[in-house]
Amino acid sequence: MGLLMLEDLAAEEAARLGVVAAPAEVGGYVSENKLRVFDLHCDTLDRLAFYGDASVPGGFAEHDAGIPAARMATLGDNDAHISLARTAGFAWCQCFAAFIPDVVRGDAAWSLLERVRRVWERELERCGDRLARVRTMSDVEAAWVAGKTAGIFTVEGASFLEDDDAAEARLDALAEAGVRMVTLTWNGPNALGSGHDTTEGLTAFGRVIVRELERRGIAVDVSHLNDEGFKDVCAVATRPFVASHSNARAVCGHPRNLADWQLRELADRGGIVGLNFCRDFLSDVHADSTPDDMLRHVDHILEVAGEDVLALGSDYDGCDVPTWLDPCDHVDTLHNLLAHHFGQPLANKIFSQNAHTFFARLEV
Incomplete structure (x- = not known):
């Protein structure tokens, strides 16, 4: 068998396994085949931005009080769940969220968002040899070929948006900063609507914001939204939307998880749901969720919504995750688990292809 034929077979096998097969050398980087990972949600930027500052709600300073400052100073290498040192072993695309607590509103909330954004910009400059800002799926592919972790900037909690003159300018600023979700x-509640702790749906202003986000090509994320708010998004949305980090309520009854009708709505509308690693959302029984707990969610979502809906939404650095998935470079254990139970092609769809397809769809 000739050398070219062997290379063709190797490329076919890489595609089957869902890994990136880059040229031998790209920009000085010697490439190797890597598992593709596309994670829709983490809170790592907040842990870095608010380390040691007890004045910021959310408990980040208290949670990390025992970690030396030097180990929470950069995305490059740290004691958080996610670091570039750990993602380097994969072709990894990470949605890095700026989480804004409920209790902070308006200008104060915008100031917190800007604080997280400055950390994001600092890390892009500091770690430019390992981290790439991406807005499009072609950007993601280019980052992977260059051997870099692809980073998408997102926002969790839009309490900085209020029905005032600042709203439109802030939406424009999000789009300019590359926010994609x-x-x-x-x-809890904000000016747009209510989270799962309450029962009210979207406000009239919230309905307007859904359309304005869509107009700017920013994905609407319904994770944390209560059931009435979800219904309101269904009524007003004209483009696919996402539940970035939620599981199946039929498997674990936490209200943060999605009911079957919500999973079907996401499927019908070309949306996706990110599988959340949070122990509280995986099991009502086990304090440290097991692989079987995870498989039950995967199996149920596949049965209800089909194989094009499920993606990853780890919630790394925003929750306690099972020990077998802590820290992030243990995620290949999950891929092996899914591949064993559901086959390699479906494992690859969950790990990267479904999220990639969703965001590519929004670019049209």
Whole structure:
């Protein structure tokens, strides 16, 4: 068998396994085949931005009080769940969220967002040899070929948006900063609507914001939104939307998880749901969720919504994850688990292809 034929077979095998097969050398980087990972949600930027500052709601300073400052100073290498040192072993695309707590509103909330954004910009400059800002799926592919982690800037909790003169300018600023997804609420209410701790749906202003986000090509994220708010998004949305980090309520009854009718709505509308690694959302029984707990969610979502809907939404650095997935470079254990139970092609769709397809769809 000739050398060219062997190379063709190797490329076919790489495609089957869902890994990136880059040229031997690209910009000085010697490439190797890597598992593709596309994660829709993490809170790592907040942990870095608010380290040691107890004045910021959310508990980040208290949670990380025992970690030396030097180990929470950069995305490059740290004691958080996610670092570039750990993602380097994969072809990884990470949605890095700026989480804004419910209790902070308006200008104060915008100031927190800007603080997280400055950390994001700092890390892009500091770690430019390992991290690339991406807006499009072609950008993601280019980052992977260059051996870099692809980073998408997102927002969790839009309490900085209020029905005033600043709203439109702030939406424009999000788009200019490369934000590709906005979670409308966190657990409580804001000017757009209500999270799962309450029962009210979207406000009239929130309905307007859904359309304005769509107009700017920013994905509407319904994770944390309560059931009435979800219905309101269905009524007003004209483009596919996403639940970036939610599981199946039929498997674990936490209200942050999605009911079957919501999973079917996402499927019908070309949306996706990111599988959340949070222990509380995986099991009502096990304090440290097991692989079987995860498989039950995957199996149920596949049965209800089909194989094109499920993606990854780890919630790394925003929750306690199972020990077998901590830290992020253990995620290949999950891929092996899914491949064993559902086959390699479906594992690859969950790990990267479905998210990639969703964002490519929004570019049209």
